[in-house]
Amino acid sequence: MGAHPKGDAAIRDNRIPQKTLGRWIADNPACLGAKVKDAFQGRLPFLFKVLSVRSALSIQAHPNKELAAKLHAQFPQHYPDANHKPEMAIALTPFEGLCGFRPVEEIASFLRAVPELRALVGEVAAEQLERSASHDPRGVSAALRVCFTRLMKSEKKCFVDQLNTLVQRISREAAEGQDTSGSNGDLLLRLHTQFPGDIGCFAVYFLNLVRLEPGEAMFLAANEPHAYLQGDCVECMACSDNTVRAGLTPKFIDVLTLCEMLNYTPAPSSSKIFPAVQSPLDPSVFLYDPPVPDFTLMRIEIPSSIKLYLVSAVDSASILLVVQGTAVGTSTAAASEMALRRGSVLFVSANESISLRLSSPDGMLLFRACCLL
Numbered sequence: 001m002g003a004h005p006k007g008d009a010a011i012r013d014n015r016i017p018q019k020t021l022g023r024w025i026a027d028n029p030a031c032l033g034a035k036v037k038d039a040f041q042g043r044l045p046f047l048f049k050v051l052s053v054r055s056a057l058s059i060q061a062h063p064n065k066e067l068a069a070k071l072h073a074q075f076p077q078h079y080p081d082a083n084h085k086p087e088m089a090i091a092l093t094p095f096e097g098l099c100g101f102r103p104v105e106e107i108a109s110f111l112r113a114v115p116e117l118r119a120l121v122g123e124v125a126a127e128q129l130e131r132s133a134s135h136d137p138r139g140v141s142a143a144l145r146v147c148f149t150r151l152m153k154s155e156k157k158c159f160v161d162q163l164n165t166l167v168q169r170i171s172r173e174a175a176e177g178q179d180t181s182g183s184n185g186d187l188l189l190r191l192h193t194q195f196p197g198d199i200g201c202f203a204v205y206f207l208n209l210v211r212l213e214p215g216e217a218m219f220l221a222a223n224e225p226h227a228y229l230q231g232d233c234v235e236c237m238a239c240s241d242n243t244v245r246a247g248l249t250p251k252f253i254d255v256l257t258l259c260e261m262l263n264y265t266p267a268p269s270s271s272k273i274f275p276a277v278q279s280p281l282d283p284s285v286f287l288y289d290p291p292v293p294d295f296t297l298m299r300i301e302i303p304s305s306i307k308l309y310l311v312s313a314v315d316s317a318s319i320l321l322v323v324q325g326t327a328v329g330t331s332t333a334a335a336s337e338m339a340l341r342r343g344s345v346l347f348v349s350a351n352e353s354i355s356l357r358l359s360s361p362d363g364m365l366l367f368r369a370c371c372l373l
Contacts, residue, residue, distance in 0.1 A: 050234055053231055056227055090215065147206075331353065
């Protein structure tokens with residue numbers, strides 16, 4: 001849902017001559033709101049998605065603007081635009097993802113417990129990381145970079161052999177009823193089933209496992225390594241399709257670029273959960289406002305006791321998605337009433353509001369993407 005040239009949203013109302021959202025915005029740029037139009041050169045600055053993740057999505061990171069421009073100039077077939085791509089995922093169901101580097105003590109403990117991992121990283125790099133964990137906080141990032149890069153650049157035959165040995169060992173231990181959590185056994189076996197022989201399986205020893213409950217979010221800044229593992233979410237991001245991948249994927253992988261660009265600052269998994277703030281003006285609205293200008297997300301939970309609700313005007317174009325409930329929507333900007341149900345998507349111009357007459361007994365759940373400069 002958005003106006004990126006590689007996935008310009010189709011307009012379903014056949015009374016409108018423009019067939020895609022990008023064309024409609026180009027013909028009606030005031031719909032963005034004055035500030036957004038000026039700041040983003042007349043373009044909608046965000047992309048809005050719904051993901052249903054059954055098998056893991058690739059280990060990846062998104063470039064900052066400087067790197068994006070460079071990659072796009074050099075390899076436009078792999079990096080289709082020059083924009084950065086910070087993104088946020090809000091869970092619709094229990095959701096799991098890998099995100100950011102684990103605290104270094106956790107990585108060091110896996111290096112001790114998993115000889116197959118240590119063999120790929122190498123003794124020198126492993127010892128350097130273990131030493132930095134206790135004596136040299138400034139050296140931690142450098143040591144982590146060396147360890148992760150050594151792993152990701154292992155020769156294929158080496159890592160496939162070590163991965164097979166590891167999978168056989170964990171499978172045997174699990175069959176004997178042993179606790180395999182010291183080797184992160186459950187997750188490793190699950191990823192290996194989905195992507196057998198893939199170097200990305202070893203990333204479970206470096207990256208935090210983050211679990212979100214419905215309504216909880218994670219924000220992924222530039223250069224933050226991540227991989228969504230399972231669950232449903234809404235996702236919002238800057239308007240870009242630039243992804244640097246290094247594993248758990250059949251798509252183009254760019255290990256060198258990924259290892260060079262990553263943010264190697266370790267942090268606990270709890271720090272990866274991004275808080276929502278209840279709006280002081282409307283108790284139904286929860287705001288997710290990341291530290292980037294391109295987008296803000298709102299979760300709108302209308303209780304069953306409310307039968308008339310106003311989706312208030314903001315000074316930005318927005319995209320409204322219905323996740324639960326039914327209503328009839330009216331707006332001064334719309335030619336006729338709109339029947340809204342699960343899966344309905346509306347584009348709302350800046351400074352326009354929508355009145356909802358709710359018809360579902362259980363209230364409604366909506367998500368709204370916009371740009372609050």
